[in-house]
Amino acid sequence: MTAEDNLAKLVGFAPVAGSPNAPVSGWAADMLRAAGAEVTLIEGPEGDRFDVFATFGPREREGIILSGHMDVVPARAADWASDPFTLTERDGRLYGRGSSDMLGFLACVLAVAPEFTALSPERPVHVAFSYDEELGCLGVPALIARLDSLCARPWGAVIGEPTCLEPIRGHKGKAALGVEVRGRTxxxxxxxLGLNAIHGMAEVLNSVIETAGALEHGPKAGDFAPAWSTMQAGVFSGGEAVNIIPDRAAMEIEVRAIPGVDPEGLLAPVLDRLAGLRAKGYDVSHAIRSTYPAMALAADHPLAALVERAAGKPSVAAVSFGTEAGLFERAGIPSIICGPGDIARAHKPDEYITRDELAAGTAFVRAVVSRAATL
Incomplete structure (x- = not known):
């Protein structure tokens, strides 16, 4: 099947993050087996979602990973000019949810997969497709935890997020925290006679604002914009009516950390403030929604040189969005981000990838595998 055929199939599964994914993961596994791979489906803790890991060639030797996520963000049909889950061509553009982010890369990998053994007869090529990346990289940790039982430790990973085939060597880490404060109505x-939960949560919000300001004067990494770690409150809710003392307030907080800074560690001042609320009689709960580390690949690393040659473009030091690359790097696998499509089209109505971009993506995958075979 061509990359366009594969993309039409992937989009048609409507693999929205947070949903059971047996149809799309099972189909991808079948495609990889048919191409000659040894394939393992890795069940996540949810019980209804699966990662796919496939190996072409001798798994006992060091190889390279081609990695991407199968899930997409939701799409409201009313906002689109065509069905978001039916790949639709208009003027050379292929419209569909996930076409750029990042089913296009998966489609390219599957199109070239039948060639992997011939392109790299002595070194293995691994394919790693994950679930629920869009919810905070929730699926790939189960896959990474199994790697040592599935193959020799890979020497590098290419994460095919949409970068217009521009290699990216770094991104910030992230942690998202949900907080709930309960008082007395x-x-x-x-x-x-009551205990105002919104007033209590205001103390937590003040801590977020104070910490965000302090981070501007903390450690910096000049390749990023902004150059410092950040924190913000993104969602706030509470109360029923102006004449009722609110007994519940909730807030969602996000931090993004430069390399070398632990994202969860930045939340310490907020957690300290929660402890103070408990002492005042509030019932307080919190939960980490998602977390992944920053990543930074040295400019002179062999993986950077390989991907630059395969893409025909110099690498860029850093981007603002996060990926699963940080989790691979934390596991000791050097990683780089490079794939077809454009992140600027992601998470929007009428997301698309062009036929030319798909063709360039398949050529890129082929070049990465053939060059990695010679190392």
Whole structure:
């Protein structure tokens, strides 16, 4: 099947993050087996979602990983000019949810997969397709945890996020925290008899604002914009009516950390403030929604040189968005980000990839594998 055929099939599965993914993961596994790979489906803790790991060639030797996620963000059909889950061509553009982010790369990998053994007869080529990346890289840790039982430790990984085939060597890490504060309701005329949850949460919000300001004066990494780690409150809710003392407030907080800074560690001042609320009688709970580390590949690393040659473009030091690359790097596998399509089209109505970009993506995959075979 061509990359366009594969993309049409992938988009048609409507593999929205957070949903059972047996149809898309099973189909991808079958395609890789048919191409000659040894394939393992790795069940996640949810019980209804699976990663796919495939190896072409001698798994006992060091090889390279081609990695991408099978899930996409939701799409409202009313916002699109065509069905978001039916690949639709208009003027050379292929419209569909995930066409750029990042089913296009998966389609290219599957199109070239039947050639992998011939392109790299002595070194293995691994394919790693994950689930629920869009929810904070939730699926790939289960795959990475199994790697040592599936193959010799790979020497590098290419994460095919849409970069217009521009190699990217770094990104910030991220942690997302959900907080809930519960107080005591009552009539607003007697605030002395209640415990206002919004007022309590305001103390947490102040901590977020103070910490965000302090981070601007903390460690910096000049390749990023902004150059420092960041924190923000992204969602806030609470209360029923102006004359009712609110007994519940909730907030979602995000941090993005430069390389060398632990994203979860940046949340310490906020967690300290929560402890203070408990001492005042509030019932407080919190949960880490997602977390992944930053990544940074040295400009002179052999993987950077290989991918630059395969893409025909120099690498860029860093981008603002995050990927699964940080988790591979933390596991000791040097990683780089490079794939067809454009991140600027992602998560928007009428997302698309062009036929030329798909063709360039298949050529890129072929070049990466053939060059890695000679190392």
């Amino acid at each position: 009552g009539h607003s005329s007697r605030p002395d």
